[in-house]
Amino acid sequence: MAANARRTKGAGGAFKDKNGTWHFRREIDPDPATGKRRYIEATGKVKSEARARFDEKVSEYERTGMIRSTTSPYVRDYANRWMEDHRKDVKPNTWGNENSWMRAMCEHIGGIRLAALRADDIQRMIRGLQRGRSQSTINCYLSVLSAMLDDAEYEGLIDITPMRHVKRRKNRKRTRAVLSSDDPKRLLAAVYEYQSATDTVEERDMWRLMFELAFSTGMRPGERYALMPFQLERRHGVPGINVCQQIQRYTGGEQAVIPAWLTATHLYGCRWLTTPKSERGNRFIPISEDLWRRLWEHVACWGIGDRQLMFANAYGRPLMGETERKRWRRCLEAAGLPSVDVYSARHWLSTVIGESGASDDERMLIMGHADIETTARYTHWSPQALARTMSAVPDLGA
Template sequence: MPKILLTTGFVADPPVVAKGRVDYFDTEIPGFMLEVRSSGRCTYYLRYRDRHGRLRQVRIGPVDAISLENARMTAREIRSQTALGYDPAAMMEKKRQEMTFGDFVEDKYIPHVKLYKRSWEQDERMIDRVLLPLWEYAKLSAITRDDVRDFQTSYVDKGYKPGSVNRMMALVKYIFSLAEKWEYIDKSPARGVSKLADNEHKERFLTHEETDRLLKALKNCQSTVVPDLIEFLILTGARKSEASHAKWEDMDFEHGLWTVPMSKSGKPRHIPLSGSAISVLKRREDNNSPFIFANPKTGEPLKHFHNTWDRIRKEAGLEDVRVHDLRHNFASLLINHGRSLYEVQKLLGHADISTTQRYAHLSQDTLKEATEIVSRSIKSDGDSE
C-alpha cells in the first residue's frame, strides 16, 4: 500500500500494474486512495472505520468520470459524515441499488459524453424520445436481458429497419456498459444481445466514371460552400461532422496536415492533406469565418445540406450514393491501389482495425487481376519444364 501525494499527472499516467491491483493512498487526505488495476482501470475510493471500528471502503468513482479535485472534495464530505457516525458505504450502496435508469443517464451518462462526444446531443434526443418513455423510472439494477431483447424486438415489430434498430441498440449497450464499468450494476443486461442482420445494407463505392460525373455536377452547383465540402470529403475520407467543423487554425499548410481537435474517439487525430485537398481549402480563404466550410449567412459550421447534396447526386445519376459513402469510397480506392489496412485505419481514424475491414472492398477488376497473377505463375512454371 504505497503512499503518495496524488496529482493529476500521476492519475493520468499511473505505473503499469502487471497483475491484480495496487492501491495508492493519498498523503493529503487520510484513507483517500487510487486503485490501479492491471486492466488499466483506475478508481477513487475512501477507506475508513465505521462507528463499530470495522474497516469500510466507499467507491467515489473512476478517473474518467470524475476529476481529482472533485474526488478530493467528495472524500472530505465522506470523512465528515463518518465523524458524525454515519456509514457512507452503506448509504452509497443503498443509493446505487435505488438509482433509476433516468437518474443514471441524466446525472452520469450525459455529463460524461458531453466532455468528449461531439454527437452527444443526438444521444440525448434518442434517450428522450426512445429510452426514457420505456425505462425512466425503472431501477437500473432491475433491467434484465429479456427487457433489452424485448426493446429490440418491439422496434422490429414496429417496422423499423435493422440498421435503425442496431443504432438504437448501440446506444443502449454503451449506456449499460458504462453503468457496469462504473459499478452501478454488476453486469450489463445488454450483454449477449446480438445485432440484427442487416441484409439491406449495401456497401457503395464509385467507379472512375461515376467519380467524374460527380465532380462535374459539383462544378455546376450554384452553392458557394457545399461543392467544396463534398470535394474535400472525397479527397480526405473525413467524417462529415469533422469537415463541417474544421477551422483554419486546425490546418498546417506548411506540412500539409489537418488536426481534428476532437474526433469520434474523443481524441485528436491528424489527417495528411493531398495537394488537391489543399487546393480546395485555398478556394475557401476569402470567407470571413473561423470555420472553413461555414454557412454564409451565419458564419457557423454548415450543418444541413441534404437538399443541395440530393440535387448534386441526382444530376450525376447517383441517387443511391450517401455522403458517408464518400468515406467508404476513399478507403476502397486506397485498398484497391495496394495500401495496407493499417494505413487505411490510420487515415480514417478507426480505433479498431475490425472497423476498417468493413471498408476493405476490393473491386472486381482488382480481384480479376489477382487471379491472373496465379494464372501467369502456373503458365510460367509449366513453360520451364
C-alpha cells in the first residue's frame, strides 16, 4: 500500500504506541446501555498478531451483533435509556404509567449494577413495594421490569434475566358491585330527578342517552364520548353503532408524544381522538329501533354534523370523565341505588347477554374482548340464572 493511502471508512485504524505495542481499533455502534461511544480494539507486540486478534473480534461482533462491556451500567441508567426507546412502542398513557412504575422500582434497585442484579434483589424490592400497593399493581410493575431485562439479555448486557427465578403471586380477585337487572331503569329515571341549576331539558335528555348507551351497548366511556353521527349505521337492515374511535386523555396535551403507528387527532386540551383500545374494539353493536330513533332526534335537536361529537359540553368540547362520574353518582343517590362506578354498566351488559344464552363468540364481539377469559370477568351470574341452569338436573330424591 502506498505511504499516503488512506484506510476505507469503517475499517478502523492501526498505530504503534511508545512502548512498541500495536493497536488495531474500530468504532462501532454506541453502547446500548449508556449511549456512549464504543470501540473494538486488539493489541499485540507484533502487528500481524494484533491484526489477527482484531479480525477475530470484528468477526464475532458482525456475527452476533454484541460485544461484551468491561463495566456494567447501573439499573437506573439502563432503565432510563430503555424507557425512552420503549416510548415509541406503546400508547402515551401506557408509557406514562410504565415510566412511573420504573421510577418506583429504581428507588429500590436502581443503584445495583445491571449484571449484578439477582432474584434476591428483586424479591426485596417486591417486599418494599408491597407497603401500600396491591398485588395486581406489583405484578404490573414486574411485567415492565421483565420486558426490560429480556432486552438486556438479548443485547448481551446480562447472561440471563434474574426474573426467571422470581415467583409472582396471583392477583386477588376484587368483587365488583353490579346493579341488578331492573336497576338501570331506575337510574335512567333519576336523570330527570337530579337537576343542576343550569340544566335544560335537552341536556337531561343527553345525559339519559349517555347512560342508556352505557347499559345497552357496553361501550367504554371514551367510545361514548367520541360518538359521531356517521357511526350510526344500518347493516342488512339492523340499526347499530360502528365503534371505531374513542377519546383519550394524553398527558402533555397538544405536545403529547404520539407513536408513529398510532392514529390520533388532537381535539382540545389533553383530549385526543384515536382508535379503540384494541383491534377487537372495532365492532358493530346492534341497538333497538327506539334507541336508534332517539339518537337521531338528538342529532337533529342539537344540529350535530356528521363528524361532530354527539355528546359535548356547552362549548362543543369533549365531555370529561369526572363530569360524567359526578352526575352518575348523584343519579344513583336520587334513585336509592348502591354506589357503583360507571364501568359497572359494561359488567351489567355482559351479565345480561351471558344469561340470555349468547355464545362465547357473540359475547366477545359485543364487548370488544380478544378472549373469553376477559369476558368471563365481566359476567356475574345471578342465583336465578344458575337455578335455571341447574333445573336440568333431575331431582334424585323424588
